[in-house]
Amino acid sequence: MQRKYDYRRVKANRPYTVETLAELYGVKRTTVRDWIKKHGLANAIIDEKRPMLLKGVLIRLWMKDWQARRKSTCGEREIYCVACQRPQKIKPGTFRIHTSNTEKITVQGVCYGCNRTLNRFDVKANQAVLERHFSANHQMLEEALIEQNSKGLAPRNDYVQHRKNR
Numbered sequence: 406m407q408r409k410y411d412y413r414r415v416k417a418n419r420p421y422t423v424e425t426l427a428e429l430y431g432v433k434r435t436t437v438r439d440w441i442k443k444h445g446l447a448n449a450i451i452d453e454k455r456p457m458l459l460k461g462v463l464i465r466l467w468m469k470d471w472q473a474r475r476k477s478t479c480g481e482r483e484i485y486c487v488a489c490q491r492p493q494k495i496k497p498g499t500f501r502i503h504t505s506n507t508e509k510i511t512v513q514g515v516c517y518g519c520n521r522t523l524n525r526f527d528v529k530a531n532q533a534v535l536e537r538h539f540s541a542n543h544q545m546l547e548e549a550l551i552e553q554n555s556k557g558l559a560p561r562n563d564y565v566q567h568r569k570n571r
């Protein structure tokens with residue numbers, strides 16, 4: 406069974422090193438480094454110098470998001486929505502990737518279920534794949550809507566809005 410980490414143990418207003426974070430959760434430093442390299446904790450880095458510093462409030466955000474994702478695995482084209490409490494598809498035309506000069510990226514989109522903006526932390530190495538998956542999703546949704554229209558069904562408001570904005 407997957408171990409559950411309580412994000413509330415991290416103090417929002419203090420910085421953590423790999424070492425102090427490993428101590429806090431009783432895990433190996435290599436585990437924390439894996440979180441950084443493979444699971445998106447890199448988004449919490451505020452100082453890359455040694456010792457590397459991670460911001461408490463960002464660790465908490467990441468931990469919550471990561472564990473939610475772990476619990477119910479997101480499909481390739483989905484982002485976990487805390488409000489809907491499940492992985493959700495995102496609305497056509499709302500997919501964005503924010504990059505920085507480090508290895509981290511944030512995938513963003515508007516939840517198909519509740520209109521909230523969703524964030525998924527990831528790493529640059531996955532960017533091309535994510536772009537492919539999410540734009541394929543975009544196309545599929547558009548095609549489904551066009552088909553609906555051709556059957557004489559009224560288009561959804563948000564779809565009309567989306568076409569107007571383009």
Ligand SMILES: [Zn+2]
Nearest residue numbers: 486489516519
């Ligand atoms: Zn939602």
